[in-house]
Amino acid sequence: MPKLSDDELLDLLGVDQEIVKTSAHSPREERIIAGFKEIQRFVDQYGRAPQYGEDKDIFERLYAVRLNRIRELEECRTLLAPVDHQGLLSGGGMSHTKSVGLLDDDALLSELEGAAGPSGITELRHVRSRAEIRAAEEIANREKCEDFGRFQPLFEQAERELKSGVRQTRPFGKDASVNTGNFFILGGQLVYVAEKGEEFQAPNGHPDARLRVIYSNGTESNLLLRSLQRALYKDEAGRRLTEPDFGPLFSSTWDEGDIESGTIYVLRSLSNHPFVAEHRELIHKIGVTGGKVETRIANAANDATYLLADVEVVASYKLAGINRTKLEGIFHRIFAPAQLDLTIQDRFGHPVRPKEWFFVPLHVIDEAVICIRDGSITNMAYDPKTASLVRLVQ
Structure with a gap:
């Protein structure tokens, strides 16, 4: 297979545009910093570096592969050294994580396929149609979410509810609806639909609407509802998060004969x-x-x-x-x-x-x-x- 460019590799690793307060870094450097900060938040929460393994959830496995790739790129180490207060670049807190440094491109793609689903890998290996490229461009056109502070607590709560069983994940195809307040997993990231505009008729006659979509790494995009649906259909690991299910917890009455x-x-x-x-x-x-x-x-x-x-x-x-x-x-x-x-x-x-x-x-x-x-x-x-x-x- 052809050797991947740095930008293609960063896209594969799921490193998106970074939230930075200055324009001192190039867009590519900002994406690297954004991905590293997601890993740092994981370490802050769990007290250890992410690890790779079949018993780990998709987020941790993705972060583990990403961290190993960052470690082996000198450019990344130089860029991130000033913000590496946890010693992650030198291997601090890492254990039982597969080394990516010795893997060739095919092996790296195989590792990522296990962590994030095979859909993106298939697209890299085969020529895509113009429609697929256009859909990918719509998804990739993200920018910094200026008011991300409003949404971050929602992402944190959704992750807690998912891990505690209050929410569940379901394959997207079984329910293709998209509405304000919905959460999805796309490309290994949590996605939140913050706004949905008025519906209109697309050229093919199907209803469509413009969405404001927020991503868990602090970016957002203004894309069409059907573009999001297509991306979720194509991502074999794409999932819908169910609404919180808190009940029924108790019987309505507690009589003497109740158990x-x-x-x-x-x-x-x-x-x-x-x-x-x-x-x-x-x-x-x-x-x-x-x-x-x-x-x-x-x-x-x-x-x-x-x-x-x-x-x-x-x-x-x-x-x-x-x-x-x-x-x-x-x-x-x-x-x-x-x-x-x-x-x-x-x-x-x-x-x-x-x-x-x-x-x-x-x-x-x-x-x-x-x-x-x-x-x-x-x-x-x-x-x-x-x-x-x-x-x-x-």
Whole structure:
């Protein structure tokens, strides 16, 4: 196959136009910086560099391949060195990630095919029709999103809901509709439809509309609805994100004959870790179980999930007719801004970052349970600054 140019390779890696405050860099350099910043955000969130593997999600696998390619290009290392505060260019925090440095172009394309789907690779290897080229140009014509701050919380929430199961992904072809507020995965990136103009009739007689589409890397494009549909159809990894599904969580009534099906439990750690000891009254683990809480925590002192220490149950709420998976997803979404950022060593000396521990007062958890019972939790969020639940603006 012909050797790829730098721009073609950057397109393949999914590095789009960067959000920069000055024009000191060329468009190509801005795209490189944008891709690197996405990787840095991943490291900030998870405390490690992205890794390649079949058990990793599509975003992490894409970032891992991209980071390895950046490392082997001297031009990229020179450009990004001033902003590499995490030591990623020198291999900091990287483990068990396939090296791309020894791969030829075909092998690199194979790696990317596994991470992002084969559609873009097929287009690179074969001559495309004028219609395909025109559609690709429409998708690629992106610019900096000046008000991205408005949309970034929406992307972060959608990712949390996807990982917690509140949202699901579906192949695009089963539902080809596109409306304001929809999320999609296209080319390994989250895509949000922020605006949809009035519909008009396209030359082929089909309805069409102009869209304002925001991408998770801070760029946007003003493209036609049917252009977005074509791109999603052609991307075998293209997906629609379903709308959040929060219910049904509980049965409408709880009579004497009802069967208890779940218990929310709130734990407080008895760890002597300095930070935990100092803030013991505010650090809580929230979980849901269908069995006995006592059985669940019996081995807490030997389990890194429980900070390798005994715990005490400070609150529990018995529930009937509950969907436990959805309920845990709601708690994780609501209190994600207050998730405890703490790394401890397990029994084998390996670093562990326990989940489901939150820096939240107990009375706020009580309030969240009340909101779950009456269904109002779907419109609530936790504000760490005021340590309270706040209603989302509709």
